[in-house]
Amino acid sequence: MLILGINAYHGDVAAVLLHDGALVAAIEEERFRRVKHWAGFPEQAIQECLRIAGASPADIDRVAVSRNPRAHLWRKAMFAVRNRPDPRLLADRARNAFNVTRLYTRLSESLALPVDHVRRRIDFVEHHPAHLASSFFASPFEEAAVCAIDGFGDFVSTSSASGAGSRLRVSDRVFFPHSLGLLYLAITQFLGFSRYGDEFKVMGLAPYGEPIFADRIRQLVHVDEDGEVRLNLPYFSHWSQGVAMTWDDGEPSIGPVFTPLLETLLGPARQRDDALDARHEAMAASLQLVHEECVFRVLRALHRRTRQSRLCLAGGCAMNSVANGKVRAQTPFSEVYIQPASGDNGTALGAALHSWHARGGRREFVMTHGYWGPEFDNDEIARDIHGVDTAGRVARQRIDDEETLCQWTAERIADGKVVGWFQGRMEWGARALGNRSIVADPRRADMRDIINTRIKFREKFRPFAPSIAVEALDEYFVDAVPDPFMIQVYPVRPDKREVIPAVTHVDGSGRLQTVSRESNPRYWCLIEAFRALTGVPVLLNTSFNENEPIVHRPAEALDCFLRTNMDVLVMGNHVLEKLSN
Ligand SMILES: [Fe+2]
Numbered sequence: 001m002l003i004l005g006i007n008a009y010h011g012d013v014a015a016v017l018l019h020d021g022a023l024v025a026a027i028e029e030e031r032f033r034r035v036k037h038w039a040g041f042p043e044q045a046i047q048e049c050l051r052i053a054g055a056s057p058a059d060i061d062r063v064a065v066s067r068n069p070r071a072h073l074w075r076k077a078m079f080a081v082r083n084r085p086d087p088r089l090l091a092d093r094a095r096n097a098f099n100v101t102r103l104y105t106r107l108s109e110s111l112a113l114p115v116d117h118v119r120r121r122i123d124f125v126e127h128h129p130a131h132l133a134s135s136f137f138a139s140p141f142e143e144a145a146v147c148a149i150d151g152f153g154d155f156v157s158t159s160s161a162s163g164a165g166s167r168l169r170v171s172d173r174v175f176f177p178h179s180l181g182l183l184y185l186a187i188t189q190f191l192g193f194s195r196y197g198d199e200f201k202v203m204g205l206a207p208y209g210e211p212i213f214a215d216r217i218r219q220l221v222h223v224d225e226d227g228e229v230r231l232n233l234p235y236f237s238h239w240s241q242g243v244a245m246t247w248d249d250g251e252p253s254i255g256p257v258f259t260p261l262l263e264t265l266l267g268p269a270r271q272r273d274d275a276l277d278a279r280h281e282a283m284a285a286s287l288q289l290v291h292e293e294c295v296f297r298v299l300r301a302l303h304r305r306t307r308q309s310r311l312c313l314a315g316g317c318a319m320n321s322v323a324n325g326k327v328r329a330q331t332p333f334s335e336v337y338i339q340p341a342s343g344d345n346g347t348a349l350g351a352a353l354h355s356w357h358a359r360g361g362r363r364e365f366v367m368t369h370g371y372w373g374p375e376f377d378n379d380e381i382a383r384d385i386h387g388v389d390t391a392g393r394v395a396r397q398r399i400d401d402e403e404t405l406c407q408w409t410a411e412r413i414a415d416g417k418v419v420g421w422f423q424g425r426m427e428w429g430a431r432a433l434g435n436r437s438i439v440a441d442p443r444r445a446d447m448r449d450i451i452n453t454r455i456k457f458r459e460k461f462r463p464f465a466p467s468i469a470v471e472a473l474d475e476y477f478v479d480a481v482p483d484p485f486m487i488q489v490y491p492v493r494p495d496k497r498e499v500i501p502a503v504t505h506v507d508g509s510g511r512l513q514t515v516s517r518e519s520n521p522r523y524w525c526l527i528e529a530f531r532a533l534t535g536v537p538v539l540l541n542t543s544f545n546e547n548e549p550i551v552h553r554p555a556e557a558l559d560c561f562l563r564t565n566m567d568v569l570v571m572g573n574h575v576l577e578k579l580s581n
Contacts, residue, residue, distance in 0.1 A: 001020055001021075001356070002059050002060050002061050003061060003062045003063075003064055004016070004017055004049065004062070004063045004352065005017075005018065005065075005348040005350070005355070006045075006063065006065055006348050006351070007130075007344055008042060008066075008103060009041065009067075009098060009099070009102075010344055010347075011037045011196055011197070011247070012028060012030070012037050012038075012197075013038060013045070013345075014026065014027060014029060014345040014346075014349075015042040015048075015049050016348045016349045016352050016372075017052070017352075018352045018356055021356045021362060021363070021365050022365045023138075023349070023365055023367065024052060024053045024372075025049040025052040025053060025374075026049075026348070026349055026372035026373070027048050027049060027373045027428070028042075028045065028345050028549075029043070030549040031045075031549050031550065032048070032552065033549075034549055034556075035250060035251050035549070036197065036548070036549050037196050037197050037251060037252050038252075039246070039251070039252035040247070040248050040249040042348070046111075047110075048373075048374055052374060057111035057112060057113050058113065060121065061121065062121050062359075063107060063121050063122050064122075064123045064352045065103065065123070065351060066125055066127055066153075066344075066348055066351035067125075067127055067154060068124040068125060069124070069154075070124070072154065072156070072175070075155060079176065083239065083240065085239065085241075086240060104118055104119050104122075107122075125347075125350070125351040125354045126154045127156065127347060128148050128150075128154065128159040128170070128315075129159070129170065129350070130153075130347035130351045131314040131342075131346065131347055131350055132148050132159060132161050132314060133349075133350035133351070133353045133357070134339060134342070134347060135312035135313060135314040135318075135338060135346075136168055137163075137353035137363065137365070138339045138349065138353065138365065138366065138367035139310075139312050139337035139339075141163070141310045141335070141337060142164070143163065144310040144312050145160070145161075145163075145302050145303060145305075145306040145308040145333070146162070146314075147159070147161070147298065147299060147302055147311065147313055147314075147315075148313075148314040148315035149181060149295060149298065149313075149316075149317035150181045150315035150317055150343075151179055151182050152176055152179055153347070155176045156173050157174050157178060157182065157229070158173065158179070158180065158227075158229055158315075159172065159173045160172040160298070162308070165363060166357040166360070166362075168354070168357070171305060172227060172301075172305075174227075176239070177238060177239030178229045178231045179231065180221070180229055180298075181316050182236065182257060183231060183287075184199050184291055184320075185199065186235070186236060186258040186262070187202065187217070187258075187283065187287040188201075188202045189257065190262060190269045191269075191284060192269070192270035192273075192280075194272055195251075196251060199319075200320075201459060202287060203320055203322055204459075204461060204462045204463055204505075205276070205280070205284040205461050206281075207285070207506050207507035207509070208284075208461060209278065209280075209282035209283070210282055210285060211282065211285040211286040211288075213266065213286035213287075214286040214290055216265050216266060217283075217287055217290040220235050220265075221290065223294045223298060226301050227297060227298040227300075227302060229298070235259055235265065236257055236258055236259065243256070266283065267279070288323075291317075291320065291323065292323045292326060295317065296323075296326075296330045296331055299311065299331045300332070303332045309332070309333060309334045309335060310333065310334070310335045311331075311333040311336050313327070313337070314338070314342045314346060314350070315342060315343075316343045318342035318487070319342055319343055319430065319487070321487050321488055321489045322509070324487055324489070325489040325509075328479075335481075336481075336488075338485065338488070339429070340427070340428055340433070341428050341429035341430070342487065343430065345428075346429070368484065368519060369519040369520065370427045370428050370431070370484065370485055371425040371426070371433070371435055371520070372426075372428040373425050373427060373428060373552070374426055374553075375424050375425040375426070376553065376571075378398070378573050378574065381422075381571045381572045382398075384553070384555045384558060385571075388558055388562070393579060394562075394576045394577065394578055395576070396575070397574075397575055398573050398574050398575070399573055399575055400573050403525065405573060405575070406522070406525040406526045406529040407529045408575065409421070409529070409575070410532075412567065413439060413440060413441050413539065414441060414533050416441060416444060416447075416450075418440050418450065418451060418454065418567050418568070419438065419440065419568040419570060420437075420566050420568065420569040420570065420571075421434065421435075421526070421544070421570050422435070422544065422551070422554065422570065422572070423522050423523070424520075424522065426550070426552055427550070429485065431485065431486040432542065432544055433485065434520050434526075436543065437523075437542065437543065438451065438455065439539045440502070440539070440540040442464075442501075442538045442540040443499060443536055444501070444502055445501040447540060448460075448463075448464055448502050451540075451542060454564060454565035454566070455566055456547070457546065457547060458547065463511065464502055464503050464540050464541075464542050465503060465513065465542065466510050466511075466513070466540065466541065467512075467513045467514075467515050467527060467540075468512055468527070469528060469538075470482050470515060472531075473512075473514055475496070476492060476500070477490045477493065477510065477512060478490060478491040480512065483512065483513065483514055484514055484515070484519050484520075485513070486512065486513035487511075488511070488512070489505075489510065489511045489512075490509065490512060491510075492504045492508055544560065546563070554571055557571060558576075561576065566578075
């Protein structure tokens with residue numbers, strides 16, 4: 001059975017394809033459109049999934065969509081009656097409502113199949129069950145507690161469940177307008193980070209400050225012993241006034257969700273171009289602290305109900321890698337699974353897995369790596385390289401022996417060069433995991449500034465992450481567990497912080513990715529070659545891009561390499577080195 005899963009008309013739209021319950025391909029539309037978090041319809045991601053599977057649209061048995069416009073209708077109506085929201089809110093809601101007719105039409109056009117054919121095959125999977133399914137059904141756990149925390153989806157912001165085999169039983173939900181994701185969004189906006197998905201910047205800023213505003217931020221939210229979340233609503237506008245949102249054909253955007261009252265509590269809001277100062281750092285630290293307190297309270301309540309030792313997390317808040325790394329220490333859960341696309345992109349996967357298991361499918365698939373996108377062979381790469389005029393600027397060669405290729409590259413990294421590393425299948429999820437990565441020497445403290453000023457042009461406070469050979473994890477990190485998806489932050493051992501300063505954040509932590517020979521042989525080989533040269537089994541790994549979605553095709557990697565001050569580009573077996581650097 002072939003199941004197409006899609007997240008459509010939302011942020012981070014994506015498509016995945018399951019064959020008999022096993023994942024074949026998973027891709028975000030932003031990589032094709034070259035606009036971050038692309039919202040709309042995942043047209044090209046669908047086509048690429050089919051191409052990878054060697055399937056035609058007529059082969060698709062089910063189309064699972066990670067929205068259910070009929071979910072919680074009664075509750076939505078009651079909310080409107082009780083709260084009499086501003087007509088602008090109702091107008092916004094109507095404008096952004098999920099339009100089923102439009103979805104049928106668009107799918108029918110995209111797949112070149114009659115509307116009726118498509119309509120008969122669609123499963124609408126509510127947003128939160130899709131989040132839950134994306135984690136539990138991809139996890140190695142036969143039984144687990146499962147939790148999804150986000151802004152909102154289908155009127156829900158937090159859901160807790162028990163997973164066993166092919167069953168997922170939702171036990172608790174937090175409904176609109178209460179939401180931990182929305183609290184994080186509000187303070188992120190308050191701090192002047194107004195673009196969709198900017199929350200991770202606030203998380204990166206937090207370790208620079210002291211949480212002196214924690215008591216004030218605690219006034220905005222309450223989580224009780226049962227994990228019930230309550231926002232102090234007068235500080236928020238999303239439930240009473242219109243919030244400008246766009247979800248179609250472009251970068252998604254969400255207008256301010258806080259009211260002027262928030263400034264009476266926290267002082268003046270920062271404007272986007274204002275300098276960041278100690279007050280903003282303290283506010284970020286306070287938000288992160290309170291967010292963690294709230295999340296751990298929700299998780300402890302879930303543990304009391306389920307008595308499971310294993311936990312699967314999903315939802316936008318499961319992208320908070322700092323909180324994720326503390327779950328085992330702060331809650332009774334001893335094992336945690338989070339797949340790499342835990343944001344709304346992952347609901348495409350969850351919808352498909354949900355649909356498969358609802359039809360009695362077997363549980364055999366476990367997501368152990370994140371490489372589910374397109375790949376390009378050496379001939380395709382060569383064609384793109386030959387199509388670009390690099391005469392006099394770049395030396396090219398092809399190195400077919402993998403060990404020699406890794407040795408050649410490791411020598412340049414150890415020599416301080418910044419290397420674009422483009423290999424195999426593109427990553428699923430927001431993190432580059434060694435297939436569309438920029439890699440560099442983590443031992444050089446100045447490497448952050450070098451990459452920031454020469455290539456990435458991003459905020460200086462944001463940390464860079466380490467890829468580490470899984471065998472060396474305990475040698476470098478405190479109480480960490482292997483994580484191939486770079487979604488948990490752990491303390492770097494104090495004696496190693498000076499060894500890898502470029503990937504150690506200001507608080508001594510690192511958002512690590514463990515690399516094993518099994519999950520990514522070529523990347524592991526590169527790290528091993530670097531270890532043989534330097535004694536350090538760690539590389540600085542940042543996504544291969546320059547303020548854009550991660551590069552997808554060789555041509556985009558070449559373009560990024562040539563327009564920035566990257567020194568070396570390794571694509572498949574082809575290596576390019578700038579002569580002037
Ligand atoms: Fe979500």
